[in-house]
Amino acid sequence: MMINNKTAGLQLGDEPILRCTGIERRFGGVVAVTGVNLEVKPGEIFGLVGPNGSGKTTLTNAITGFYPPNEGAVRLSGKDITGTAPHKVAKLGVARTFQNLALFNGMSVLDNILLGRHIHMNPGVLRTAFYWWAARPEEIENRKVVEEVIEFLQLESIRHELVDGLPIGLKKRVELARALVAEPQMLILDEPMAGMNQEEKGYMCRFILDARAERGVSVLLIEHHMDVITGICDRMLALNYGEMIASGIPKEVVKDPRVIEAYIGGSHG
Numbered sequence: 001m002m003i004n005n006k007t008a009g010l011q012l013g014d015e016p017i018l019r020c021t022g023i024e025r026r027f028g029g030v031v032a033v034t035g036v037n038l039e040v041k042p043g044e045i046f047g048l049v050g051p052n053g054s055g056k057t058t059l060t061n062a063i064t065g066f067y068p069p070n071e072g073a074v075r076l077s078g079k080d081i082t083g084t085a086p087h088k089v090a091k092l093g094v095a096r097t098f099q100n101l102a103l104f105n106g107m108s109v110l111d112n113i114l115l116g117r118h119i120h121m122n123p124g125v126l127r128t129a130f131y132w133w134a135a136r137p138e139e140i141e142n143r144k145v146v147e148e149v150i151e152f153l154q155l156e157s158i159r160h161e162l163v164d165g166l167p168i169g170l171k172k173r174v175e176l177a178r179a180l181v182a183e184p185q186m187l188i189l190d191e192p193m194a195g196m197n198q199e200e201k202g203y204m205c206r207f208i209l210d211a212r213a214e215r216g217v218s219v220l221l222i223e224h225h226m227d228v229i230t231g232i233c234d235r236m237l238a239l240n241y242g243e244m245i246a247s248g249i250p251k252e253v254v255k256d257p258r259v260i261e262a263y264i265g266g267s268h269g
């Protein structure tokens with residue numbers, strides 16, 4: 001895949017935006033991840049790979065608070081967020097998309113995207129009812145951000161369509177839009193190219209690179225397509241059976257015999 005992996009003038013900083021140390025998460029007798037260390041620096045696109053069942057989703061759930069780790073620590077820009085509830089992690093600037101699409105059928109593209117803005121919305125319904133004029137600037141700001149992202153991801157022509165009937169490529173783009181309107185500093189994408197053809201993958205890669213360049217997000221990207229990982233990621237980590245087997249520069253990691261073996265070994269599912 002021919003993708004120009006330029007950071008568009010962004011300097012990759014030294015202080016990590018996300019730092020995981022010694023993460024372990026167990027489900028009953030199953031050790032889903034153990035001893036995982038990971039650092040994502042500001043402006044980095046960081047790839048996370050591994051065969052089915054290797055612990056990728058569990059690790060992101062540990063970071064985002066869905067399944068807090070049993071051991072280890074998660075730091076966001078130096079702040080310890082280990083075990084913090086998902087909605088609080090979102091408020092701190094971490095947005096995610098899900099492996100299995102989490103869009104709301106029966107709702108339009110626009111309404112689905114607006115939902116991503118809820119972390120910036122004032123929950124004071126009563127206040128809004130009595131002091132509607134106080135809510136206006138907030139409402140205008142929310143709409144402004146949503147419109148920017150719709151334009152950025154070229155969703156204008158389908159904004160009023162129901163998400164139900166959209167092809168997978170567009171659904172994934174709507175999910176990305178919903179994550180971006182939260183204006184995150186850290187974006188976690190769980191297999192954003194699953195089920196896409198080569199052309200759709202190319203578009204999605206371009207949008208991720210542009211989101212980093214133009215919106216300043218750092219990205220943790222779970223992906224099975226190795227051409228995507230080598231094409232757009234700065235660094236990567238490979239898991240197998242919940243453990244780290246290789247990390248570093250993608251072009252080198254994908255040649256690591258342990259990584260090749262893990263993938264040739266196929267699904268553990």
Ligand SMILES: Nc1ncnc2c1ncn2[C@@H]1O[C@H](COP(=O)(O)OP(=O)(O)OP(=O)(O)O)[C@@H](O)[C@H]1O
Pocket residue numbers: 027030031032050051052053054055056057058059099269
């Ligand atoms: N809620 C859960 N309860 C019990 N076991 C779980 C749970 N979530 C994950 N696991 C187990 O933890 C291990 C890691 O699963 P996980 O979904 O994190 O892997 P993955 O790398 O994301 O896989 P895939 O690529 O298929 O999504 C698997 O053995 C899985 O069965």
